Amino acid sequence: MFLNSITKEELDNLPLGSFTGRIVVVNTEAICHKAVSFLSAQKALGFDTETRPSFKKGQVNRVALLQLGTPEIAFLFRLNQIGLPKEVATLLSNEYILKIGAAIHDDIKHLQKLRNFIPRGFMELQHEVKQYGIEDASLKKIAGIVLGIRISKSQRLSNWEADILTEPQQAYAATDAWVAVQIYNQLILEEK
Numbered sequence: 001m002f003l004n005s006i007t008k009e010e011l012d013n014l015p016l017g018s019f020t021g022r023i024v025v026v027n028t029e030a031i032c033h034k035a036v037s038f039l040s041a042q043k044a045l046g047f048d049t050e051t052r053p054s055f056k057k058g059q060v061n062r063v064a065l066l067q068l069g070t071p072e073i074a075f076l077f078r079l080n081q082i083g084l085p086k087e088v089a090t091l092l093s094n095e096y097i098l099k100i101g102a103a104i105h106d107d108i109k110h111l112q113k114l115r116n117f118i119p120r121g122f123m124e125l126q127h128e129v130k131q132y133g134i135e136d137a138s139l140k141k142i143a144g145i146v147l148g149i150r151i152s153k154s155q156r157l158s159n160w161e162a163d164i165l166t167e168p169q170q171a172y173a174a175t176d177a178w179v180a181v182q183i184y185n186q187l188i189l190e191e192k
Contacts, residue, residue: 001190004135006144017149019074019178023170027078029085035075036087039068040097044184046070046177047101047122049110050160063110064160067177068099071185074174080161084114095120100180102126102139125183132187139179146183151175 026035039045050065066077066088077088091097092111101107102125111117126137134145143151158169165173 002129002132002134003145004133006136006141011141011144011150014144014148014150017143017147017151017175017179018171019069019174021069021072021074021174021178023174024073024075025078025165025170026075027081029082032077032082032085032088035068035077036085036091038073039075039091040094042070042097044070044098044100044181046074046179046181046184047099047104047107048173048176048180049107050173051110052159052161053156061161063107063114065165065173066111067173069174069177069181071178071181074177076165076170076173078165079111079114084111086115089115089117093117093120097121098123098184100125100184101177102137102142102180123184125180128184128187132190139176142183143179146186147179149179151179 024035026032046069048067049063051063052061054061064080066079068075098121100123104122104124108119125142129142134142136142136145140151140153143149
């Protein structure tokens, strides 16, 4: 089925994979409403967040970006500009829409600091892949093992609170949500 782990060298030799669909930056109430309307009709979504890194001991920044996406479209919610709207929190509480991500516990905790909600319908890939004998827990390594691709993490420490997200930031953020749902879809195929 799948390798149980992958070395850095093996990962480096895999082809680079990234999201190639449509990216929508959500920074107004009107765009947010349309995004939530679309996302609410989906069965499964990739999920991730980004926070501006802090290089001072003890300083923790608020979550700046929420990524929710399908294989074709990724929505980047600029939380540092619009907060966490109630309708987005409602989506995150919807048990019938699967939200898939890796290391999601802290992501959820940081989102709850913006608006209280009860998280429902979340799937932690790090736990899920263990059922397939996969021991590596990073999203990058899971993507390598399950999808046979390497994803770039070069934008991880960039400024997620910038007035405008650069194209590389948008591509990175969209890829993290996209790859989570792609891994889930591949695991489902493997079961069949």
